[in-house]
Amino acid sequence: MAKQTRGQVMILSKKIPKILISALIIISFLLTVIITDYGTGLFADTPKIKVFIDAGHGGSDPGAIGFGFYEKTANLDIALRVKSKLEAAGLAVVMRRTGDTGNSLDEIVNMANSSGADIFISIHNNASLSPYSHGTETYWSANGVAGSSQLAGLIQSYVISATGRANRGVKTANFRVIKNTTMPGALVECAFISNQTENALLQTADFREKLAIGIAGAVKKFSEGIIKVDSGGTTSGSTSGTQSGTNYSDVSTPNSSGFSIGFNTPPNGATVAGSFVLRGWSADLKKTTPKKLSIIEVYKGTEKTRQNLLGAITNFDTNVMGSTGILDGGWQLTISCDLLAEGENIIFVYAYDSDNNFSTGNIKMNVLKSGTVPENLNINPVAKPGGPYSGEINKDVSFSGSASYDPDGIITSYLWDFGDGTTSDVEKPVHAYSKAGNYTVTLTVKDNGNKQSAPVTTTALVTDPAAATTETTATQNSGSAQLENVSNNTSFVGYVDISEAALLKLFTDRNSTKLERAKRIAPLYIKYGKLFNLRADIAWAQMCHETGFLEFTGDVKPEQNNFAGIGATGGGVQGNSFATEELGVIAHYAHLAWYYFAGDVNEYCNKNYDPRHFGTGHSNYTGNTTLGFLNGRWAPGATYTDKIILFANQIIQAANSSGLTATTAPVVSVTANAGQDKSGNAGESLTFDASTSIIQASGDITISYSWDWNGDGTYDQTVNTAVVKHIFETAGVFDVILKITLPGDIQSTDKIKVIINSIPVADAGGPYSAKAGESITFDGSKSADSDGTINNYLWDFGDGTGGSTVKPSHAFQEPGTYIVKLTVVDDKGVSSTTVSVNAVITPSTDTSQTSETTAATTTTGSGGTNSSATTATGSSTETTATDTTGSTTTTTTGASSQSQTTTTKTTDTGTGATTTETTVPNNPPTANAGGPYSANAGEQITLDGSKSIDSDGEIKEYLWNFGDGSTATGQKPSHTYTSAGNYTAKLTVKDNLGTASPEATATVEIKQAQAQTQYPVNTTIITNSTSVVGYYEVTEEQLVSIFVKRGSTKVDWARRLAPLYIKYGKIFNIRADIAWAQMCHETGFLEFTGNVSSIQNNFAGLGSTGTGIAGNSFATEELGVIAHFAHLAWYYYSGHINQYCNSTYDPRH
Incomplete structure (x- = not known):
């Protein structure tokens, strides 16, 4: 069977009858591939098999947790091992993550579908309520792509063969990542993290390596059935093949938004310099009424962060393509190469519809940050030396440059400099150092075009176990004193002077994203190290090891890991973090004191600060004050301290080499936080709150908050308060930048995105006139929305009826002047200001009606002459009276006995001209109190007067009497009746001329409040024996x-x-x-x-x-x-x- 995916054809040949395709034409976004008689095999459209690997979970999603071990950690390690083996076998690999980052399921599907991959694998580990569940199982989706079942079968077979674990079989499931991806895919559950035996296995490198061997072997075997179309459109074993239409690179598969994404220029894989224009289109090609594009966002790399945002587009060129057409689909954005990295970059484009759904596509660029693009360009390779490395003197240290790559060729030579005068020219050298020290190791690589990479350095920390003293007791008091490397024999007790800079070098050397957080807590580790008389450098190294350099914080109960909560910045979630970072640091030291001191050493040694600190009798105290003691106490049965020793010695090396042992003055620091991205309407006041910014300073200081409202680099408003309001007068997407300044010109900035929607403008046309009974067509087509479209037209004709189209028609049955109102709503749900227009309706002159005029009467008195006449027409009567002042009063009475009186006064100005004044009387509004209503005593109830109307104006005031002595104003007031009974609520409304309506009433039934049932509270662990029947209290x-x-x-x-x-x-x-x-x-x-x-x-x-x-x-x-x-x-x-x-x-x- 064949399946169309991103302009490629896949034909399944394994385990099913062969299918001969004589002529198959696939048109995919102007990329045409014609394939004839290729024989059997799986076909794809790039010359190298590409595998997308999803290492399950990550970031804030740990996956399953068994015995304190996170599934996400095992998944990533296995995935990276699989990547290495597949690349060694000649396959291309795209990793969903290479670190501890998370993505939503939709994002994973989008990333895979837009990667151009031919195979998808998702690596997970299982969990069960039963501690006895064990073994491996692999899933494929029956709703997925052809070949998935074969891929899953191979993975299951190869993994079982490699590990020898129980075979739980191949199964089907509609997991989104294998159902919605557009290439053969499988999800493997390697082992049960909830099973104690398999959990222990997963924590060994040997077992994870076996899993990787099995998965990689299966994928390699499956890939042998994929025949690739080369750049000329032919394949090995094929008789013919052509390819045309190369204007577009990879096109995304529509996902949540239904959009497709295509790129016009530059071509995929192009080399650019200076700046370049990225052009493309994004549209819904499938729906009969295509969805409209709302916004385009362009990012460098896969992570959608403000730092990675290259630009956004909200206005689009009209571009029509495809059978159903593209509406507002064309876009372009100029991108500066200064925003990208030298060499290879993957640029991701996200296309959003008005409901904030999106699809994504990507394109690869080779970037030169200076100069121009020469002909026959050869891109420099990139050296990746790995590390940091560690070892002991006279013992081999293994290095690896296998992560090095060349964007447009292959690596042909490696040059290592080990920092001790020796070199090597192999990819994975082994070297032994004769002296202890922290060595700088440099790797340079060359490609097959003889282009050389930039030298890239890493470190190798080499120790001499024999030189370590049994116990380091001397305190380093001098800034020039040299600290000795630590080992398991080093004493944790006895503070040693260390600077904040030495502690922070662990983070700066790693380009850590948590450097600002580390700066906040470094002085706290020094402060409480002195107070507890414990080594701050070793405690800091332990914190780095336990928290993954502050990547894992704030989400573990303090009694489980007593210093994991240092990531909290105050008001931590109860049971999940410490209220402040300082309390987290205190808890760390207090727990160490429980091990290293026979009794309480200060006021912090109690359960108030350390939830695991048990009383004053320190039963775990043995007199052993060495770091190695923690191997048996902190983590029984484990070699716990290896990483702590490594990190602590890196701190010491930094201190010794830079003279950083002397403690520095307390740090005054600030980390700005401008809050979340916002959206609003033009002319609307928005609140910006910087109160969650982290400011570390002592005493009463002046803090300045400066705001740049349009991202132009000029700060438009500076205040001394964290909260400020601002009004954007025009629509658009704005980069709003916050800068916080402390004394000493200590500054920090943060940026958020603000999307401002233009309020639509209603235009009701007119004025209008007609005779009673005649149809009028109203016209709201001149209403406009500068940054979107008008979705709804809300007409009020002033006679109790309305319309909802652009040009509604309506016939007024009675003469008079009607105030017609129009409100429009745009595609973002924002309403315009209501506008009004008059519709003047004169009496009907229908010839089918009979007219009878009574004899005119004239009365002459001392005041002048008065005359009157009465005309009866059809069902209405018109009476006209003229008095001595020249005023004419016309009263029209319809069949309903309602009348409208119009007074016209004509005045001679004495110059031969006349002026005429016409007064139309005001009709009172009509109140509608809604209802009937009912509620229980003590419950709040909302009354609704929104159906009240005014035929010739608008309602300005609502006056309520609830019938229990209480009153209120407003269209929909809320009220609570305290006693049961039947009440009559009364409503009077007033229009814009102050005329009051007759009183309207509504009945309100208030029932006696029922006594609340008291439910039990659960206090026991839920098991399979727990009854589901019987409600238990829960909040x-x-x-x-x-x-x-x-x-x-x-x-x-x-x-x-x-x-x-x-x-x-x-x-x-x-x-x-x-x-x-x-x-x-x-x-x-x-x-x-x-x-x-x-x-x-x-x-x-x-x-x-x-x-x-x-x-x-x-x-x-x-x-x-x-x-x-x-x-x-x-x-x-x-x-x-x-x-x-x-x-x-x-x-x-």
Whole structure:
């Protein structure tokens, strides 16, 4: 079978009958590939097999956690080993992550689909409630791409052969990453992290290497069935092949937004210098009514951070292509090479629709940061020496330059300089140093065009175990004193002078993103090292080891890891972090004191500061004060201190080589935080809050907050308060920069993006006139939105009716002057200011009606002459009277007995001209109090007067009387009745001329409040023996906390659902906490929702927000929750327990 993916054709040949394709034309975004009689095999469109590896989880998502070991850690190590083996076999590899970073499932799918990969593998490790579950299993999706089942079968077979673990088989599942990716894909669960035996295996490099050998071997075997189309469009073994239309590079597969992304110029893999224009298009080619593009964002690399943002586009050129056409799809952006790295860069483009859904595509650029692009260019290779390395004197240290690469060729030679006068010319040299020291190791590589890389350095720390003293007791008091390297025999007790700069060098040498955080806590480690008389350099090294250089902080209970919470900046989540960073540092030292001192050494040695500090009797104290003591106490059975020794000696080497042993003055520092990206409307006041910025200073100081509102480098407003308001008068995307300045010109900046929407402008046309009964066509087509489109037109014709189109038609039945109002709403949901226009309706002159005029009467008196006449026409009567002043009063009375009187006065100015004044009377508004209403005593109720109208003006005031002695104003006031009973609420409204309406009433029934049921609180661990029946008290925050702790993007969603689970848990008398946990498990914490038929998964529709697609989701989230509980009731009750237990709510009931 064949499947079209990104302009490539894949034909499955393994384990299924061969399929001969005689003529297959695939048109994919103007890239045409014609393939004829290629024989059997899997076909792809690039000359090198490319594998996309997803190392599962990462960042704030640890995956499964077993015995303190994170799944994400094992996944990444295995994935990197697989990468190395596949590249050694000649395959190209794209890694989803190479460090501890996280991506959403949609982002992973987008990254894979836009990478041009031919094979997708996702590496995970399993977990189960049963501690006995073990073995390996591999998944493929029946809804995925042809070849996936064969790939999964090979991986399962090869891994079992390599590891000898239990074979749990090949299985199918619709995991999003293997269902929605557009190449053969498989997800392997290597082992069970929840099984103690396999957990221990996963923590060994030997077992992870075996897993990698198995996975890589399977992928290599599978790749042998892929025949690649070369640059000329032919393949080995093929008879013919052509390729045309090379204007575009890789095109993304539409994902959540439905957009496709294509690039016009420059071509994929081009070399650029100075600056270049990136041109492309993004559009919905599939929908009959294509979605509109809202914004384009361009990033360097895969991570969507402000630092990586190259630019954004909100205005698009009209460009029509494809069968359904591209609406506003063309775009271009000039990119400066100064923003990119020298050499190879991958640029990612994200296309968003108006609902903030997106698709992504990428393109590769080779960048020269100076000069111009010469002909026959050969790009310099890039040296990657690895490290840092460590070892002992006279013992071999293994180096590796295998990560080095050449963007347009291959590495042909390696030149190592080990920093001790010796060199090597092999890729992976082995070298032994004769003297201890911290050596600078340099690697330079050359490519097949004889181009040489820039020299890149790493370090090799070499120690002499024999030179380490049994115990270091002398305190270094002099700034010039030399510190000795530490070992397991070094005493932790006895403070040694060390500077903040020496501590921080561990972070600066690693280009750590946590340097600012390290700067804040370094003086705290020195301060409390002195107070506890413990070595700050070793404690700092231990902190770096335990927290991964501050990458893993704030998300572990303090009793589990007593200094993991130092990442908190105050107000830490209860049980998950310390309230302040200082308390985290104190807790670290207090716990060390519990091991190293026989009794309390200061006021901090108690449970208030260290949750694991047990009383005053330090039972763990043995008199052994060495660092090696922690191997048996801190981490029993483990060689715990190896990394601590390595890091501590790096600190000491930095101090000794730079004279940094003398402690420095306390640091005054600031880390600016401008808050989250914002959006708003032009002319709207927005609040900017910098109060979460981290400022470390003592005493009363002046802090200046400067704001640059348009990113032009000029700070437009400087204040001394953290919170400020600003109004953007025009629409657009603005880079807002915050600069915080402390005394001594200590500064820090932060930048956020602000998207300002232009408020649409309504234009009702007119004025309009017609006769009663005649149709008028109103015209709102001149309404406009400068940065979007008008989606809704809201007309109020002034007679109680309205319209919703651009040019609605309407016939007024009665004469008079009507005030017609128009409000428009743009594509972002923003409403315009309401505009008004007059519609003058004169009496009908329908000839089918009869007209009778009574005899005119004239009365002459001392005041002059008065005359009157009456005309009856059809169903209305018109009376005209003229008095001595020249005023004419016309009264028209319709069949409804309502009348409208118009007074016209004509005055002779004495110059032969006349002036005429016409007065149209004001009709009173009509109040509508809504209702009827009902509630319980003590509950708040909202009354609604929004249906009140004014036929010839607008309502300006609402006057309520609730019937219990209370009053209020406003269109929709809220009120609480304290006593049960029947009340009459009264409403009077006033229009813009101050005319009051007749009083309107509504009934309000207030019932006696029901006594609240007291539910038990759970105090025991839930097991398989726990009953689901019988509601237990649980709070919304307790339910939502499981999302908060994971850093989930679905926290707001969970907050909407939590009260519903509590509400219906009580109604069904079923445990809401267990039902909530089931929902989290089944929906992947609300990641998989709304796309499964309700009869297949009875609460899969939780993601819908109303009017769900028939058969694919519930109409509302509440119905989805009801269906969940109703289905549980079907299992747990012998009969119906309430009105929801039927197929109306749960299709499987």
